[in-house]
Amino acid sequence: MARRKKELxxxxxxxxxxxxVGVIFxxxxxxxxxxxxxxxxxxNPILKGLTGLCSPVAGFAVFVCLLASGIxxxxxxxxxxxxxxxxxxxxxxxxxxxxxxxVTVPAADIDVKCPQCKSVLVAxxxxxxxxxxxxxxxxxFEIQKPRLKMPDATKFYFPNKLAGNFSDALLHExxxxxxxxxxxxxFAFSGWTTRPNRVGADxxxxxxxxxxxxxxxxxxxxxxxxxxxxxxxxPVRELFGVMAADGVPEGFFVTTGEYTVEARSFAAGKPMTxxxxxxxxxxxxxxxxxxxxxxxxxxxxxxxxxxxxxxxGIKMVRREAGKxxxxxxxxxxxxxxxxxxxxxxxxxxxx
Numbered sequence: 381m382a383r384r385k386k387e388l389x390x391x392x393x394x395x396x397x398x399x400x401v402g403v404i405f406x407x408x409x410x411x412x413x414x415x416x417x418x419x420x421x422x423x424n425p426i427l428k429g430l431t432g433l434c435s436p437v438a439g440f441a442v443f444v445c446l447l448a449s450g451i452x453x454x455x456x457x458x459x460x461x462x463x464x465x466x467x468x469x470x471x472x473x474x475x476x477x478x479x480x481x482x483v484t485v486p487a488a489d490i491d492v493k494c495p496q497c498k499s500v501l502v503a504x505x506x507x508x509x510x511x512x513x514x515x516x517x518x519x520x521f522e523i524q525k526p527r528l529k530m531p532d533a534t535k536f537y538f539p540n541k542l543a544g545n546f547s548d549a550l551l552h553e554x555x556x557x558x559x560x561x562x563x564x565x566x567f568a569f570s571g572w573t574t575r576p577n578r579v580g581a582d583x584x585x586x587x588x589x590x591x592x593x594x595x596x597x598x599x600x601x602x603x604x605x606x607x608x609x610x611x612x613x614x615p616v617r618e619l620f621g622v623m624a625a626d627g628v629p630e631g632f633f634v635t636t637g638e639y640t641v642e643a644r645s646f647a648a649g650k651p652m653t654x655x656x657x658x659x660x661x662x663x664x665x666x667x668x669x670x671x672x673x674x675x676x677x678x679x680x681x682x683x684x685x686x687x688x689x690x691x692x693g694i695k696m697v698r699r700e701a702g703k704x705x706x707x708x709x710x711x712x713x714x715x716x717x718x719x720x721x722x723x724x725x726x727x728x729x730x731x
Contacts, residue, residue, distance in 0.1 A: 390444075394449065398625050398626075399449045402445045402446060403445070403449050409442055409445060413441055414438030418435075421434075492512075492523050496514065496517050497514060497517040497519065510523055511523075545676045546672070546676065548657055551605075551636040551657050552607045552636060554605060555684060555685055557688040560586050560603045561678065563601060563634045566663060566667070567589055567632075569671040569675065570667075573589070574590075575588045575590065584621075585600040586602055589601065599629070600623060600626070600630075602615070602633050606636060609637065611635050611638070611639045612640045612643055613643045615633070616646055631651065633647075635657065636657045636660075637656065689714040690722060696714055709726075711723050711724065712725070
């Protein structure tokens, strides 16, 4: 995802990390500030008078760490798929893009929409006629049998007209959000059940992938719409760390550009697949013609070049720097400024 990272404080950083990291930091803060520091200062006549402050400072540090740990735990619970007792594998509220299921998805899976909150659930077809409870609004409803539906005539295209749809130039034009939708759509048409992350901090993962009849994510995907930069070993190592922390067996890293030699060397021998721009184009061209046409139409609908604010989920606007070293230069800014100060640099035009 092409976004400019902001400097994070310790509290925000702990909220983005797994909850147990905050607990460890709380214990370390108590041991170091509450026990080690007073014992070190006890023999110093100058610092001895300050030992009384160590206890309240240690307590405050422990409180902050545990608070961040609690927030992290709550966020991780919200991002989990539904439990098996609810007979549904996925809950995606207010989703911008719901890919059409390809022919490779088993016919035993049906999409179920909650009649109250319109959330999309996925359930086995043999549960038709049974009563379930929506995890989002707690509404109780009966799963109806799927109706036979005639194919949409607008999805049939001539194969010859599809050859030039996906190109390297198009990948470079796509803003980061549309690029994530493209990558998610590819995996959806490849037979995976997908669940994208919500707007905001993604924790190093943009899309979760699920196998049929599995409750836990079988793979995670990180997307980087980087045209001017080469993906180095650091983001690849971070994705592998997320996989290890969450117990996910497989990972995909997708970029519009290329990877460094160090990044590919790190991923070699690990359950990770690095997909660059050329490899992604080949994978897209391997999809059925109807799937290519449908995915292309969805990704390029409307304004697909103006970046989306990663915090607010709305299109950004052009702004001009009024001070600093870059006075007069243009950049992308959030329309909700000053409440949201998210900015992006303008993409450089190709020579």
